[in-house]
Amino acid sequence: MIEIDDLHKRYGDKTALAGVSFAVKPGEMFGFVGANGAGKTTTMRILMGVLAADSGQVRRDGRPLTFEDRRKFGYMPEERGLYQKMKVSEQVQYFGRLNGMSAAQAAKATADLLERLSLTGRAGDEVGALSLGNQQRVQLAVALVHDPEVLVLDEPFSGLDPIAVDALAEVLVERRTAGVPVLFSSHQLDLVERLCDSVGIISAGRMVASDTVEELRAREGRRLLKVVVRDAAPGWTAGLGGNITEKGDEVLFTDVNGSDQEILRAATKAGTVEHFGWERPTLTEIFREAVA
Amino acid sequence: MSGLWLVARREIATRGRTKAFVIGLVISALLVGALAFLPKLFAGPDSYTVGFVGPSTLQPALTGAAKDVEITVKPFADEAAARKAVLDGDVDAVVVDDRRVFADGEVDRELGLLLEGAHQTAQAGRQLAAAGLDAAKVAEAMRVAPLEQVSVGADTRYAGARTGIATLLVMLLFFQLLQPSMYVAMGVVEEKGSRIVEILLTSIRPWQLLGGKIVGLGALALLNLVVVIVAGLGAAAISGFASDMPPGIGGVVVSTLFWFVLGYAFFATLAAALGSLVSRQEEVSSVLTPMMMLIMAAYFVSYFAAVEPGSPVARILSMIPPFSSMVMPVRTAAGEVPLWEMGVAAALMIIATAAVLVVGARIYERAVLRTGARVKLSEVVRDGSAVAR
Ligand SMILES: Nc1ncnc2c1ncn2[C@@H]1O[C@H](COP(=O)(O)OP(=O)(O)OP(=O)(O)O)[C@@H](O)[C@H]1O
Ligand SMILES: [Mg+2]
Numbered sequence: 001m002i003e004i005d006d007l008h009k010r011y012g013d014k015t016a017l018a019g020v021s022f023a024v025k026p027g028e029m030f031g032f033v034g035a036n037g038a039g040k041t042t043t044m045r046i047l048m049g050v051l052a053a054d055s056g057q058v059r060r061d062g063r064p065l066t067f068e069d070r071r072k073f074g075y076m077p078e079e080r081g082l083y084q085k086m087k088v089s090e091q092v093q094y095f096g097r098l099n100g101m102s103a104a105q106a107a108k109a110t111a112d113l114l115e116r117l118s119l120t121g122r123a124g125d126e127v128g129a130l131s132l133g134n135q136q137r138v139q140l141a142v143a144l145v146h147d148p149e150v151l152v153l154d155e156p157f158s159g160l161d162p163i164a165v166d167a168l169a170e171v172l173v174e175r176r177t178a179g180v181p182v183l184f185s186s187h188q189l190d191l192v193e194r195l196c197d198s199v200g201i202i203s204a205g206r207m208v209a210s211d212t213v214e215e216l217r218a219r220e221g222r223r224l225l226k227v228v229v230r231d232a233a234p235g236w237t238a239g240l241g242g243n244i245t246e247k248g249d250e251v252l253f254t255d256v257n258g259s260d261q262e263i264l265r266a267a268t269k270a271g272t273v274e275h276f277g278w279e280r281p282t283l284t285e286i287f288r289e290a291v292a
Numbered sequence: 293m294s295g296l297w298l299v300a301r302r303e304i305a306t307r308g309r310t311k312a313f314v315i316g317l318v319i320s321a322l323l324v325g326a327l328a329f330l331p332k333l334f335a336g337p338d339s340y341t342v343g344f345v346g347p348s349t350l351q352p353a354l355t356g357a358a359k360d361v362e363i364t365v366k367p368f369a370d371e372a373a374a375r376k377a378v379l380d381g382d383v384d385a386v387v388v389d390d391r392r393v394f395a396d397g398e399v400d401r402e403l404g405l406l407l408e409g410a411h412q413t414a415q416a417g418r419q420l421a422a423a424g425l426d427a428a429k430v431a432e433a434m435r436v437a438p439l440e441q442v443s444v445g446a447d448t449r450y451a452g453a454r455t456g457i458a459t460l461l462v463m464l465l466f467f468q469l470l471q472p473s474m475y476v477a478m479g480v481v482e483e484k485g486s487r488i489v490e491i492l493l494t495s496i497r498p499w500q501l502l503g504g505k506i507v508g509l510g511a512l513a514l515l516n517l518v519v520v521i522v523a524g525l526g527a528a529a530i531s532g533f534a535s536d537m538p539p540g541i542g543g544v545v546v547s548t549l550f551w552f553v554l555g556y557a558f559f560a561t562l563a564a565a566l567g568s569l570v571s572r573q574e575e576v577s578s579v580l581t582p583m584m585m586l587i588m589a590a591y592f593v594s595y596f597a598a599v600e601p602g603s604p605v606a607r608i609l610s611m612i613p614p615f616s617s618m619v620m621p622v623r624t625a626a627g628e629v630p631l632w633e634m635g636v637a638a639a640l641m642i643i644a645t646a647a648v649l650v651v652g653a654r655i656y657e658r659a660v661l662r663t664g665a666r667v668k669l670s671e672v673v674r675d676g677s678a679v680a681r
Binding site for chain 1: 482488493661
């Protein structure tokens with residue numbers, strides 16, 4: 001388990017992190033979301049040891065993280081960096097070897113990864129000759145080549161086409177299933193919602209939510225009541241509590257405050273109730289609500 | 293340690309495969325090889341073709357006397373044929389009846405001396421024989437040992453060659469110290485600017501990354517230096533210049549390699565530390581200015597030392613680091629250096645290099661992960677908490 005405990009970081013008199021804490025369990029995919037400048041990259045750089053926190057700690061299974069721990073992590077920094085003049089396959093192998101793989105292991109892992117990321121045809125090209133999206137795939141291969149025990153990826157999906165998004169998602173799910181904690185940041189909330197077990201929302205250097213997706217939705221869920229009544233007499237909602245939005249037969253109630261059963265009775269009286277239930281908010285809605 | 297070797301190997305493979313490196317290697321080897329032929333070109337030819345008209349007693353005296361010079365003899369039937377051969381440049385001179393010499397213009401100075409000497413010997417022998425002396429006794433009496441030259445000052449027999457070699461060494465060391473150090477700085481900035489250093493430093497330690505880069509690029513520079521030296525000595529052997537070279541050239545080579553390794557470690561580490569302060573290639577040359585000035589200063593002093601190896605300035609600066617890394621090998625090539633001066637120079641330079649390695653590695657470690665604007669040296673030195681490691 002990776003624990004981030006009460007991180008604080010200031011740049012001059014600007015506070016970037018003001019007490020960030022969350023945990024990523026083995027076999028859990030954790031989506032790290034937040035507005036631009038909220039502190040995601042800062043948190044991840046501290047986690048990877050390329051930036052020092054002013055205070056706070058990062059632990060693995062209760063012990064503070066060491067260099068040796070981090071060597072076994074797979075890291076994709078926000079600002080992509082590759083040797084432009086080095087060939088794709090050589091470059092991925094080089095990073096495998098730096099992480100302690102033998103030449104043969106690195107060669108095999110590289111070939112497998114390039115295959116999965118549809119880069120086999122470009123293996124002998126210089127990285128600089130690749131399109132941005134393909135360079136991004138090489139960057140992923142570099143993060144994944146040594147079969148990391150933990151994955152820390154800063155916006156890994158940005159700049160990828162839908163096919164590559166699926167390929168990467170597949171790789172991440174596979175790693176997660178193998179028991180690897182996966183932490184990634186993203187602005188693509190639908191993707192986070194689809195892939196992640198847990199989500200952490202950061203706003204202005206503070207965690208405003210951190211929980212499983214189910215839990216977050218359930219907690220935020222009792223806000224929007226959707227009722228559909230066929231052949232209802234107009235004005236049946238008059239006098240009912242909450243904010244009301246009508247659209248044809250469909251009526252949305254917010255801020256119901258416990259008057260849901262009263263609404264149900266009124267609906268039954270008004271006509272044939274076709275739908276009555278709480279709307280599950282999307283992650284986007286939860287996010288908007290949380291950072292507002 | 294393996295991390296360091298992996299980095300070094302990558303540097304060697306990447307830089308060693310570039311056209312710039314290969315072309316630089318070939319050109320510098322050719323250039324130095326060509327220079328080894330230069331003294332012989334200026335010194336004039338080692339062989340002459342001399343024609344003879346009529347029987348000659350001068351001829352055996354000439355071919356017998358000349359030891360360092362090769363003389364080819366060509367007989368001619370008459371004067372007309374001889375004149376034509378001289379004008380066509382087939383022969384350097386023609387001796388006619390042991391009495392006259394034909395040449396195109398003046399006779400070559402060295403050949404003239406040789407001919408005159410042979411003429412004296414032959415003529416004196418003939419005249420003594422005519423006076424009734426026994427031919428064998430005459431020959432015996434004519435055998436004279438040459439004058440022995442003794443210098444009561446410094447041994448200046450090889451002064452010219454020494455100065456030449458030392459001057460060449462100045463340029464060689466200057467380029468082989470400056471260029472790879474620049475490459476080290478550019479490599480550091482490439483990694484910092486592209487942020488690749490963030491991934492690298494989660495896999496290996498800063499000293500492995502820095503050390504690997506310095507070792508790898510240094511190995512290439514050393515290879516370049518060795519190739520140039522071998523090319524120079526090889527060409528000298530072929531051109532015949534080797535026989536004019538001062539004794540102890542092996543010592544000069546060893547001293548050059550020794551001082552190169554120290555000097556390179558010093559300047560390359562300095563370049564890496566300065567380079568790690570900036571993030572863009574455009575800023576490299578400005579941030580390297582102090583190092584460049586140091587190398588330039590060493591370069592000028594070395595030139596002076598090549599010409600005046602015994603002057604107080606050369607003697608003192610050849611013991612002060614980092615100037616010693618260039619001045620001392622140049623002085624060693626240009627003249628005799630007392631052993632104690634070499635010892636002091638080496639000890640001081642080793643201490644200085646070790647200090648630069650320690651301080652430079654620390655600056656690099658603290659600055660290389662600081663992104664954004666140029667890092668101030670004072671900030672790095674003061675604040676050690678930039679990165680948790
Ligand atoms: N080197 C720096 N110097 C000064 N301030 C910085 C530096 N790096 C980050 N910051 C500030 O710290 C805050 C957090 O930045 P961070 O990069 O962590 O945000 P982020 O959540 O990753 O944003 P984004 O979604 O845009 O990537 C921002 O206000 C940013 O301006
Ligand atoms: Mg970011």
